Amino acid sequence: MMAKSLLKRGIGVMLFAVGGLLAPLSVAQAGVDVPKLPPAKGASKCVEDTDFMRRNHMDLLKHHRDDTLRLGIRTTKHSLKGCVECHASEKTGSVAANKEDFCVACHSYASVKLDCWGCHATKPAQKSAQKPAGHPSAVSGSTRAGGDK
Amino acid sequence: MNQHENAHADKSVDTLTTDTATRRDFLKAGAVVAGATLAPGVLFYGVAHSRPAEEPASKAVRWGMLINTQKCGDGCKSCVTACNEENGLSGKTGPQDSQWIRKVDIRNLQTGAHHELPMLCQHCENPPCVDVCPTGASMKRADGIVLVDRHICIGCRYCMMACPYKARSLVHEPLTEQKPDVPRGMGCVEACTFCVQRVDRDEAPACVDACTQAGHNAMLFGNLNDAEGPIAKALKSMASTEVRADLNLNTGVRYQGI
Numbered sequence: 262m263m264a265k266s267l268l269k270r271g272i273g274v275m276l277f278a279v280g281g282l283l284a285p286l287s288v289a290q291a292g293v294d295v296p297k298l299p300p301a302k303g304a305s306k307c308v309e310d311t312d313f314m315r316r317n318h319m320d321l322l323k324h325h326r327d328d329t330l331r332l333g334i335r336t337t338k339h340s341l342k343g344c345v346e347c348h349a350s351e352k353t354g355s356v357a358a359n360k361e362d363f364c365v366a367c368h369s370y371a372s373v374k375l376d377c378w379g380c381h382a383t384k385p386a387q388k389s390a391q392k393p394a395g396h397p398s399a400v401s402g403s404t405r406a407g408g409d410k
Numbered sequence: 411m412n413q414h415e416n417a418h419a420d421k422s423v424d425t426l427t428t429d430t431a432t433r434r435d436f437l438k439a440g441a442v443v444a445g446a447t448l449a450p451g452v453l454f455y456g457v458a459h460s461r462p463a464e465e466p467a468s469k470a471v472r473w474g475m476l477i478n479t480q481k482c483g484d485g486c487k488s489c490v491t492a493c494n495e496e497n498g499l500s501g502k503t504g505p506q507d508s509q510w511i512r513k514v515d516i517r518n519l520q521t522g523a524h525h526e527l528p529m530l531c532q533h534c535e536n537p538p539c540v541d542v543c544p545t546g547a548s549m550k551r552a553d554g555i556v557l558v559d560r561h562i563c564i565g566c567r568y569c570m571m572a573c574p575y576k577a578r579s580l581v582h583e584p585l586t587e588q589k590p591d592v593p594r595g596m597g598c599v600e601a602c603t604f605c606v607q608r609v610d611r612d613e614a615p616a617c618v619d620a621c622t623q624a625g626h627n628a629m630l631f632g633n634l635n636d637a638e639g640p641i642a643k644a645l646k647s648m649a650s651t652e653v654r655a656d657l658n659l660n661t662g663v664r665y666q667g668i
């Protein structure tokens with residue numbers, strides 16, 4: 262008996278909690294201050310579902326960084342370079358040059374400090390427009406990309 | 411090997427479709443240079459067995475370099491310039507500036523014999539930098555390339571003290587405009603990576619290509635474990651030296667003529 266009523270109360274608390282979570286979301290959807298992210302270019306779809314990426318991109322990136330640096334695995338699906346190539350904004354050409362740019366917009370909204378850009382390039386590699394087409398790394402970069410998933 | 415052919419095809423297509431005269435001239439010049447690099451390139455591909463992206467680096471390979479000091483050009487700095495360009499280094503040579511490769515003059519005071527040679531991380535088999543690193547940031551990849559994992563380097567600089575070759579530098583100031591393939595930043599130690607980003611796509615390090623393009627052919631890069639490869643053959647047939655061989659580090663970089 263006791264257990265049952267505790268359980269009931271537990272469910273009540275949980276429902277309340279869920280309601281509490283949903284409330285700000287619906288407010289947000291009404292257009293208060295959710296970050297407005299610049300559209301991604303390139304592929305029409307992200308490498309994973311958007312909802313999944315929102316919650317898990319940091320884990321994918323951390324896993325990938327260790328694989329790449331320590332083991333030499335060079336797949337491009339979960340590489341930070343890939344993120345930058347798609348998400349650099351039209352305006353600044355970067356993912357983190359100003360407050361509206363992709364990474365910064367969300368991270369300042371969520372109040373989570375970003376360390377990636379102390380070392381990593383925030384802009385995609387310059388394409389052959391700026392770089393001579395005969396540049397060896399530009400050429401093999403493009404041939405290699407075709408083989409990756 | 412496929413990639414190599416593709417790369418070549420890409421170049422000719424580009425040459426055909428360009429329309430401005432200066433650009434075409436430039437590409438022509440590039441094509442000549444590419445021809446010059448072809449010979450070592452082919453040898454390089456011969457030993458590399460291009461590794462698929464999802465495959466980790468293998469212990470079967472050990473990357474190494476053989477530097478012929480007799481061929482190294484007097485006053486030539488092509489390797490240094492190419493390294494700076496490839497890896498986004500400033501090229502400054504002050505005490506707090508990063509230098510991954512330097513030209514060194516050596517002179518025997520008794521005989522007057524004079525050599526120049528490029529000095530870089532020797533990619534030791536038993537690297538003291540890795541031994542002393544308290545965090546595990548200094549590491550050796552399975553194929554013998556010694557790297558710093560900047561994600562966990564705390565900038566303590568023990569490795570700089572331990573390296574007998576002064577190969578490492580600490581980044582002292584915040585950096586911007588890094589190369590997408592070569593992340594670098596303040597507070598981390600860094601050194602020559604054998605251009606790991608190029609090696610992983612079957613190219614030789616930038617310094618080696620530059621030396622060949624400058625016509626000196628003083629640097630040879632390849633797999634030391636491949637008995638039929640050019641570098642193992644050269645090491646077998648000619649006398650070569652490890653710098654500070656007395657330390658028993660079994661360096662990946664060897665020198666001829668000193």
Ligand code: SF4
Pocket residue numbers: 530531532533534537538539540556572573574575576577578601
């Ligand atoms: S040369 Fe110096 S930095 Fe390079 S592996 Fe040897 S000890 Fe480490």
Ligand code: SF4
Pocket residue numbers: 542543544545546547548558562563564565566567568569570598599
């Ligand atoms: S500076 Fe970084 S890589 Fe060098 S010993 Fe300290 S933690 Fe290791």
